[in-house]
Amino acid sequence: MGKRTYTEVQQTALILPFVQTGEYYFNKGLKAYRKRDLNSARKYLQRAIQLEPRDPMFLCQLAVVLTDLGNYQQSNKLHATILNEIDSDMTECMYFMANNYAHLGLFQESNKYATMYLKHDPDGEFVEDTEDLLDLLSIESADDDIDFEVEDELILKQEQARELLETGNLQEAIELLNEITQEYPEFWSAYNNLALAHFYTGEIATASRLLEEVLAKNPGNLHALCNMLVFLYYQRKNRKVKELTKKLECIYPILVEHRYKLGATFGLIGRYDLAFKWLRTLQRQGFDGDETFYYWLAYSAYFTGNISIAENAWKRVIEDNPDKKGTEPWSGDRPNSLLTISHPHDKWLQGDFIEERLYGLFLASKSNSPVSCIDLKENQLYSTLEKEFAEFVWHSFNKKSIFKGPVYIEDGYKVADSLFKHNQGTDEFLEELYLTWFMLYDQLMNEEYSLSNTLAWAAASEFVWRTLQQQPTTKKHISEKYEISQSTLSKYVKIVQSLFEV
Template identity: 60%
Template sequence: MEKQNRKERQHGAKVIPFIQTGEYYFKKGLKAYRQHDIYKSIKHFERAIQLEPEEPMFLCQLAVALTEIGDYLSSNKHLTSIIEDIDSDMPECFYFMANNYAHLGLFQESGRYAEMYLEREPDGDFAEDAEDLLDLLRLEEEDYDFSSNHQDELIVKQEQARELLETGQLDEAVTLLKQIVREYPEFWSAYNNLALAYFYSGDVEKASEILEEVLSKNPGNLHALCNTLVFLYYQRKNQKVKELTKRLSSIHPILVEHRYKLGATFGLIGRHDLAYKWLRNLQRSGFEGDETFYYWLSHAAYFTDHIEVSKNAWKRVLEENPDKKGSAPWESDSTKPISDVLDRWLNGDFIEERLYGLFLASKTNTSLVRKDLQHIQLHATLEQEFANYVLSKRKRTEKFPAYIIDGYHIADTLFKKNKHDDSANEELYLTWLMIYDEAVKRQLKVSNWQAWAAATEYIWRNHQSHTITQKQVADKYDISKATVMKYVKFVKELLQ
């Protein structure tokens, strides 16, 4: 009897399937959004929209999340589709679009949509915010003409230009961006992208001219200032890099995208302390960045001795891009085969990089490396003589010009004084070799090895904000403070 009852219960039991609706994913997205996991919330909102594409609230919340990560164009596409195709009775979309256009620098469009929101909702939830936005826009530009109706065309062109830049189609990107700045002369984002396109093409002068134009018409444009700093860094204009870095380090932006831009820029030029300040600040405030964000955070954290933060950030990099395995900040040149390291420097774009590669080659006994040195392409007499000296240094059978021997031994002096100092890196030696190249061009003697090395280290460490006094440097190199002062003047003059 019991057996029969059990069979009846089993037969009567129903399996209720778990149906994942759009509402289910929408709620998961809201939960992730409230926990500041923006990228996760976006994935859930997108899944909700796949299941229920006509639900305006899903689209609106996705647009809000996209604004949080700075994807203003995609956000506005979704908001536009709500207004035009799904539900015109969602006036808050006009305010969200106004806010997005303000971030993009399209102040005319921003003002127009803020006005449209206030017309429909004069006492709405965002009325006060919309009025504040209009006040800010009037401060930015007194004479607004809100009649422009070309935002769709601009969005399409801006997306096309971004894709061309990302895929390396630089000539096409330049052509399109020049058209955009002609049609939208106050759309500063297009100017900055045009400068980048020229820079990637190798036309640094033209790129710099465009940024100067932006800063003359829109002083304080943070993206233009950051791009200028990157250009100066790659041109090795160290004094100007130092000055602009100091200026940018005093800026405290409110917008998330500006903090991110500052952090990434500082990371790129090797100011890991400043990069860590802004990127870690964003992370602590709940910002959930992409692979690039965690890449820069990991490097900045590692080089400022925040090892645990660095490792956790690198895990996020590998989650999004497993191909990055093997390129963590702690997997530096010291852990790579010497041939790989030398190849990188010997084929550098600047003479100081190639000289540094030759200097590194002198520090290895690998016969293969020394053999390969005989086949590298050298670009100047100085490099050829330096290479010959490196190749024959142990034999001592040839005579070399004094400036070759002196230049090498000053680099070697820096090496011996700093080989146990973890804060010293290749930039110290590159700084000396850049000074050395200029000294040779001016036919200056560099025979006082200790003095030139001391002056170089003093200038380099202060440039890196590792404050050191001339007295400390003098003691380190067993010379007088007066000698350090004298040679610091020489070094500064050459760096100019």
Template identity: 45%
Template sequence: MGRQQQKAENLIGQIVPFAQNGEYFFKKGLKYYRRRELYKAKKYFQRAIQYDPNEPIFLCQQAAVLAELSEFEESNTILKRIIDKLDSEMYECYYFLANNYAYLGLFQEAKKYANQYLKFAPDGEFYEDTEDLIDLLSIESSEMNIHLEETDEENLILQQENARELLENGKLEEASEILQQLISDYPEFWSAYNNLALAQFYLGNVKKAIKLTEDVLQKNEGNLHAMCNLAVFFHYLGREKAVEHIVAQLNIVHPIDFDQRSKLGVTFALLGKYEFAYRWLRWLQKFGYEGDVSFYYWLSISAFYTDHNEIANDAWNKVVRMNPEKRNAEPWLNSNMAINEEPLTSSLLEQFKETDNEEKKCLLLFLLMEAGNVESLEEIKRIVSSDSLHYLEEFTNHMLNKLTYDNHKVSPRFVDGYNVIDTLEDQNGWSQIIQQKIYILWFRVLQNGVNDPSINFKNNQAWAAAVEYCFVRAEEYPISQKEIAQKYSISTSTLRKYTQLVMDLI
């Protein structure tokens, strides 16, 4: 027994006492932070906070990491808690808040916190950086003069974050609704316009996406995200001259913001400008930028096509760690990689050639016009002219007239009939799929009635209301005649009259 006790005492003597506390985890977090391994740093700082939830230094460092991970809202919550409840003299929190709000595009709020830092810390570590930030904010504020109450600002952040998550998850129509409301509430909040343009582009509403983007550039000249988006839109439409014009402007841009540099690099990669893409994306990686899957995806591609194979493989390994299902799916091994795909509208052109359904042909012509693709429409014009397809030729002419200053021959009756589509588009409250079905129904009516002189297509509102009502009735949607009539500002008796005309022509 004595020998066993001695053995146990010897064993205990060999055990080194080890007490983990908040300071231990904080130091571990700092180590990873200095190595730019931000997710690990975040984890250890969080462990430190669990031991001491009221230590301002722990919280401030966690807020800094969260900001670098673009988790600005949570970072701001921590920083405000430090100032309001824990240490009102930790003035660097004002500087971090100013930076966070600047990244969010809330320039008035950023300027407020920057000025507070200058007031409270005239000899502070970040004084010169804050003065530089205020200079930049003065420029940005002159371009985007949004004055927000605190509650409005919080609402704006929440809505913007919600829309971003919906976009990332492919819920484009839901994201569009939020972004449209943001634009209505804040008419100079340019990032909402840019995100809405992306959502509309992915929904297939290319014409609307381009118009939104061009509006931003007209009102906020030089908006980098808008320029990048427009270049990508034109690229997928095959409008390479327009792309090169924008690329020439982007080549001389040198943004200071990391996210803008990432946007620029990813855009160059999407356009196949791999040298430019690699320069920006690799620079960001060297300086510790923690990008998302998309960042490493395009870094891997641009590195591969500029003969930096080791970096390409390292970047791709990061993609696989974030998305394990991508294992063994390197994009340069895939012949169908997005960069090598034909422009977006080529599939519409091929569908036009393959289908015998004239209503579908009309829809495809309409979508090509919406996409701004003059070349495909001109090719179709040659096809339908040689085949003596007069109805489709006239439709094609009208689509070309809407995109060019040419004067292709179109009868006034046909123009009146087509204007019903414009009315339906203006009153669009349906999903893209349903809207296109309604268009096809109208194309059938127009085809069957355009050569009948007894039918007048001038009352666009009534025809549009009638064709929508016929569709919703056939699909058994719970919408009444009165609701449709009110939507198009006509009487129910007029709706009944034109509904009968539509039924006769289907």
């Protein structure tokens, strides 16, 4: 066979064009759906509908995918379009709508469409499933002693209250939510929103009391736990924030709503690693969130090094709210940030807990990069201890100036410096040791301990820390390392252990 010229090959290729039809994308969407790649399935089906917008099968399959993604309202809009405008004989849409309304908690509507399906298609494919759904709806109604009409009215009131919250009409929201909680004393969602309303008006004690009431009667209520974490964070109750964050880290919710709540909450308190984990997971599953969702996704992505994801998410924020332009995470206008990251210690200066920020200042003192304490001095969210410690570090760079602050600031620094000197040259990763000391330092200052014996405090901190880390050590070894007596070490170890509640 002779060789073919480029022109011949090109002409042959042009004779066999590849036409991508709606059916082509529909089949790709089905394939992705069977693999549970819901995001890809949605994209393929949307493309199929662009090519053939009146195909009821394409619309119905996209609606099913949207249900699996938790977008129940969008799914119902598609089903309603099929029934009202394209093919009223596709009775299965009634069954799917009944299911969606049940997920939304609108039981009267669910009952309506389930009954409608049985009437129009008594021998249909989903008759048995519909009857099971109706049984569940009747049980739900009997358990709560609320008929469907009242149940739907309750949910609509809750939505109205939420809208009032979002638009800043706090007093009206409080009045409506108080009315709901009085009528339905176990409708926990209303209590959570009522707590938020009181928090926004500055009534923090009332807000916290409401959440405690919810958690006492409904332990494990995720919205209440997340709201409590936010309240503690803004009150700078760092130890409680840390404890509750650890609990929430271990939760793996199934519902999309709960995953979103966790992700947004972690973003708000600055735990961008955890926020990104949940928000990115939802995005990969095809969740099409609102402006708030993309706002926290952008921030969490940026501060975990996922720059392109952050940039794409921020585009969605600007589309929904152009006023946000200029508040990008890379603009330096980061919520509660102290400094722009430019040195290794800066990530600690931007930490969420006092021990992290104190450690960042200590690291700065060991670098060749002077740290300005202006941000700390002017930021009212941070404690006097942090501001004074920052002042001390600043003076350490400016040899001509004299630090005139309280002696416990210099002593606290000397303890950390002693830990640094006595562990210099080792290959151990001692970051947690320094963080442990600064956590203890904050507690010791709250209880007004003297820190004048800096070697003893350093030795006791290291001994207790290594013990907790299950590292082999002895009091004899530590006392010789810091050149103090074993009796002195034992005295200070008792104090440190009491603070750890060991």
